[in-house]
Amino acid sequence: MDIENVAKLARLKLTDAEKERFSTQMGTIIEYIEKLNELDTKDVEPTAHVLGLNNVFRDDVATEPLTDQAPINDSPAHSKGHYEVPKII
Amino acid sequence: MHRTTITQARELLHSKKLSSVQLTEAVFARIDAVEDKVKAFAHLMREKAMEQAKVADSRIAKGEELPLLGVPIALKDLICTKGSRTTCASKILDQFVAPYNATVVNRLNAAGAVIVGKTNMDEFAMGSSNENSSHHTTMNPWALDRVPGGSSGGSAAAVAAHECIAALGSDTGGSIRQPAGFCGVTGLKPTYGRVSRFGLVAFASSLDQIGPITKSVADAATLLNVIGGKDGQDSTSADVPLPDFTKALQQDVKGMKLGIPKEYFTGGMQPEVEKAVQEGIRTLESLGMQTVEVSLPHLDYAVAAYYIIACAEASTNLSRYDGVKYGYRSPNSDNLINMYENTREEGFGEEVKRRIILGTFVLSSGYYDAYYLKGQQVRTLIKQDFENALEKCDVIAAPVTPYPAFKLGEKLDDPLQMYLADIYTISANLAGIPAMSIPCGFVSGENLPVGLQLMGKHFDEANLIAVGHKFQQATSFHTQQLPI
Numbered sequence: 309m310d311i312e313n314v315a316k317l318a319r320l321k322l323t324d325a326e327k328e329r330f331s332t333q334m335g336t337i338i339e340y341i342e343k344l345n346e347l348d349t350k351d352v353e354p355t356a357h358v359l360g361l362n363n364v365f366r367d368d369v370a371t372e373p374l375t376d377q378a379p380i381n382d383s384p385a386h387s388k389g390h391y392e393v394p395k396i397i
Numbered sequence: 398m399h400r401t402t403i404t405q406a407r408e409l410l411h412s413k414k415l416s417s418v419q420l421t422e423a424v425f426a427r428i429d430a431v432e433d434k435v436k437a438f439a440h441l442m443r444e445k446a447m448e449q450a451k452v453a454d455s456r457i458a459k460g461e462e463l464p465l466l467g468v469p470i471a472l473k474d475l476i477c478t479k480g481s482r483t484t485c486a487s488k489i490l491d492q493f494v495a496p497y498n499a500t501v502v503n504r505l506n507a508a509g510a511v512i513v514g515k516t517n518m519d520e521f522a523m524g525s526s527n528e529n530s531s532h533h534t535t536m537n538p539w540a541l542d543r544v545p546g547g548s549s550g551g552s553a554a555a556v557a558a559h560e561c562i563a564a565l566g567s568d569t570g571g572s573i574r575q576p577a578g579f580c581g582v583t584g585l586k587p588t589y590g591r592v593s594r595f596g597l598v599a600f601a602s603s604l605d606q607i608g609p610i611t612k613s614v615a616d617a618a619t620l621l622n623v624i625g626g627k628d629g630q631d632s633t634s635a636d637v638p639l640p641d642f643t644k645a646l647q648q649d650v651k652g653m654k655l656g657i658p659k660e661y662f663t664g665g666m667q668p669e670v671e672k673a674v675q676e677g678i679r680t681l682e683s684l685g686m687q688t689v690e691v692s693l694p695h696l697d698y699a700v701a702a703y704y705i706i707a708c709a710e711a712s713t714n715l716s717r718y719d720g721v722k723y724g725y726r727s728p729n730s731d732n733l734i735n736m737y738e739n740t741r742e743e744g745f746g747e748e749v750k751r752r753i754i755l756g757t758f759v760l761s762s763g764y765y766d767a768y769y770l771k772g773q774q775v776r777t778l779i780k781q782d783f784e785n786a787l788e789k790c791d792v793i794a795a796p797v798t799p800y801p802a803f804k805l806g807e808k809l810d811d812p813l814q815m816y817l818a819d820i821y822t823i824s825a826n827l828a829g830i831p832a833m834s835i836p837c838g839f840v841s842g843e844n845l846p847v848g849l850q851l852m853g854k855h856f857d858e859a860n861l862i863a864v865g866h867k868f869q870q871a872t873s874f875h876t877q878q879l880p881i
Contacts, residue, residue, distance in 0.1 A: 309758055318712060318757040319719075320750055321738035330754055336813050337755060341701040344771050347778065354773030355780055357603050357633075358829030358855075359590050364632035378496035384726035391721050396733045 309334050398423040399559040403468055403616040406562055410457055410467045417457065417467025420562075421450040421511050424469045428513075428560045431881055434541055437555035439474040439532050441514035442481055449511040456509065464623055466509030471561035473552050474515035475522060476607065477596035478502055485598050486530040487520045489724045489744030499596020500631065501565060501607055501624045508623040513561050516551030520746045521715065522572055522600045524548050525818040528809055529748045536805070537579060538879050539845055543802040546576030546818075552610045553580040558879065563611040563620060567597060569604045570703050571797075571822025574834035577610055578797035578848025581836045583865070583875060584610045585617045588856045589829035590635030592621075593628030601710035602633075604703075604826045613875055614835060614865035618642035621858060637856050648863035651685030655864075656790030660696040661821060667800045673838025673847040674796045677868070680837075681794065684867050691786035691793065695778045699824040700816055702779065705759050705772030706827070711749075712756025718744065751812060776827045783828040787854045792864050796821050797834045797848035821850065831858045835865045836874035844880065 311331050315322045322330065377389060385392040398420055401409065409415040425443060432438065446469065453467035472478065475485045477495035479502075484490050498506070505512065519529040527535040527550030535550045537543040538558040545554040549566025553576035556564050566573040568586035577584025585608045592607045599605065609620035619642075626639040657678065662671070682688055720726035720740030727739035745753070759768035786793060798821060808815040825832035830852055837849035849868075851861045869875050 309754075311754070314754050314758045314761065317761060318753050319716075319734075319737040319741055320745075320753060321742040322750070323742075326747075326750070330751060333751065333812055334755065334758070337704065337816075338758075340813055341705055341768065341772075344698055344701050344705075344775050347695070347698060347775060349771060349774035349778070352774040352777050354770055355776040355827075356773060358780060359633065359635060361633060366629050374496050379722070382493060382496065382723040384720060384724065393721055394730055394733050394736050 309338065399427040401562060402612045403465065403563055403619050404613070406468050411462065417450040417453040417511060418447065420467065421446055421469050421513070424513055424561060431558050432560065434536060434881060435538050435554050435558045435560065436533050436535050437516055437551045437558060437560055438471070438514045439484055439486060439517045439551065440482060442512055445481070446511050446513045453509055453511060463509035464619055465505060468510055469513045469562050470505060470510045471513050471516050471552060471555050471564040472502070473518055473549050473564070473566045475518060475567060475598040476501060476565060477598070478512065478515070481515070483515065483598065484531070485521050486518045486532055487744065487746065487749070488531045489718050491531065491725065493724050495596065497596065500593035500628045502596065504624050516555050516564060518551050519548035520749050521598070521711070522548040522567055522569055523711070523748050523752055525571070525575060525815050526808065527551060528805065529746055531746060534805060537802045538881055539581060540802065540843065543804055543845070544579065546579035546802060548572040549610060550576045553577050553582055553584065556580070556582045556610050556612060558881065563609060563616050565607055565624070566610045567605055567607050568826065569600050570707055570826050571819040573608050573610060574797050574822045574832060574848070574850060575819060577834040579802040579846065581846030581874070581877065582610055582612060583614050583617050583836070584608065584834045585621065585858065585861070586825065586832050587621060587625065587858055588831045590633055591831070591856065591858065592624050593631040593634040595628055595630035599714040601707040602714060603710060604707060614862055614869050615643070615646055617833070618646060618862045635856070640859055642859055642862050645859040645862040646866045650864050650867045653686050653792065653860070653864070654790040655681055655686040655688045656691035656786055656793040657688050658691050658693045658696070658786060658793055658795055660693050661795045665799050666796055669840045670796060670798070670800060670847050674849055677837035677849040678794050680868060680871055681864065684871060686864070689790050691789050693782045693786055693824065695775065695782050696824060698775050699779055699827060700820055702772045702775040703823045703827060704755065704816060705768050706776060708752045708756030709760050709769050710756070712753045712760065715749070715753055748812070779824050780828040783830055791853070792860050793852040795850045795852065797850045801840045801843070801845035801847055825852050830855055831861055833861045833865055835868060838874060839877070846874070
């Protein structure tokens with residue numbers, strides 16, 4: 309596994325010690341999960357969900373919503389009802 | 398008083414022999430006495446609980462009858478409670494206060510429960526020992542140098558140590574049943590879809606399920622009656638009838654077929670654990686159940702399929718922790734990408750990062766078919782195994798774990814060994830079936846509980862409850878007293 313690339317995809321900035329430790333551990337874990345290759349699954353349908361649900365609809369009945377402010381109050385940085393983030397461009 | 402079950406507490410409360418304030422005070426006195434040793438809680442909700450107890454007493458005085466009126470209950474700290482912290486035992490959510498209640502919390506409130514606090518867990522429910530918590534490690538009340546199991550280890554330890562009357566946990570890959578087994582209490586993972594996941598912080602959405610951890614099967618039935626049923630807020634909560642599970646407590650088990658899956662009994666268990674499980678099965682035979690051998694041929698592949706699927710789903714679910722919307726944000730960043738990366742590096746613990754890495758890898762371009770798709774196909778095989786086996790029997794009996802509670806630190810440096818602690822419990826999550834752990838013995842000399850696992854057909858918790866209750870009427874493992 310290219311640990312640096314995977315960490316980048318996952319937006320994780322790993323320390324050098326973590327990269328080294330995870331590389332070794334991932335090697336062991338991936339070797340273990342590769343035991344699935346002992347099984348022939350050519351004609352087996354994948355299961356994403358045990359209940360086999362497709363679209364689930366409900367009646368369009370209005371309920372009491374959260375106030376706009378309630379979720380924003382949980383943000384680590386917000387002002388005037390908006391999220392604040394570091395400069396993007 | 399703190400040692401009562403829900404059933405006993407209700408009798409005492411409604412016959413006015415005890416008030417909810419007295420019972421809740423007794424529970425907090427017990428917490429004050431043993432919590433230093435057990436550390437089952439992430440944080441307590443003492444003031445709110447006392448207020449709820451007072452309200453419950455006035456409702457009891459008016460003659461109101463509700464299933465949990467005045468009964469002190471604890472919640473695993475990934476179940477959202479409006480106005481109180483929900484930390485997931487993670488630095489990244491340490492100060493998070495949900496703006497709404499989980500559906501199960503609304504249902505507990507409607508049933509009159511007193512919420513005493515939020516229990517410790519492995520961070521984001523990832524772990525089998527409670528050692529992956531940002532707060533502290535919880536100890537097994539039966540042996541303080543051993544783990545309580547995980548990830549609902551705090552809930553199981555709190556129930557075992559009588560720091561609450563009952564608790565809720567969540568089970569993604571054994572996280573209710575394994576700690577219940579290690580702590581000598583009853584733990585029920587309902588069928589996937591039986592209980593609403595709205596307000597349960599997501600780990601692996603196709604596997605997660607909330608369930609009761611209690612001192613008896615009868616109490617699990619009472620709690621499932623309260624928390625179960627369709628919820629418009631969770632589209633995966635199943636639109637199926639919710640029976641009165643306490644009726645199953647009257648059901649006879651004579652003539653019912655008990656399936657014994659041969660793959661679970663191939664020498665993987667410690668001998669004393671196997672002995673207790675086999676004796677448990679003989680007890681069920683003596684109650685009139687008829688044993689039949691069944692086969693679950695893909696058992697050996699369950700852990701591998703599980704870690705692919707669970708980590709893939711986790712890596713997606715945990716992408717929401719970006720330092721913008723809630724929780725922790727790293728102060729050491731000068732641009733947005735930096736801020737994401739630093740926040741996640743500083744906010745997540747090691748096991749969570751490991752699973753995000755594994756999940757991101759199995760979903761990444763070029764590896765998706767080889768790992769993720771393969772895992773989902775093997776999941777189909779495991780699900781079919783259970784469908785076939787449960788055509789030949791009503792309930793399957795198996796061990797919960799290969800060994801009793803292990804020592805603190807014993808498996809911390811070897812993630813794969815830690816994952817294998819869940820080898821007997823994980824397949825029920827992949828198949829989505831209900832499964833329950835009940836105490837069936839002790840490892841002699843060390844006084845460590847052993848669990849017996851019962852598994853059933855989709856939405857057939859009633860038969861698990863019937864069999865488990867008859868077992869507890871015939872045995873006393875679930876009422877053994879702790880050394881503390």
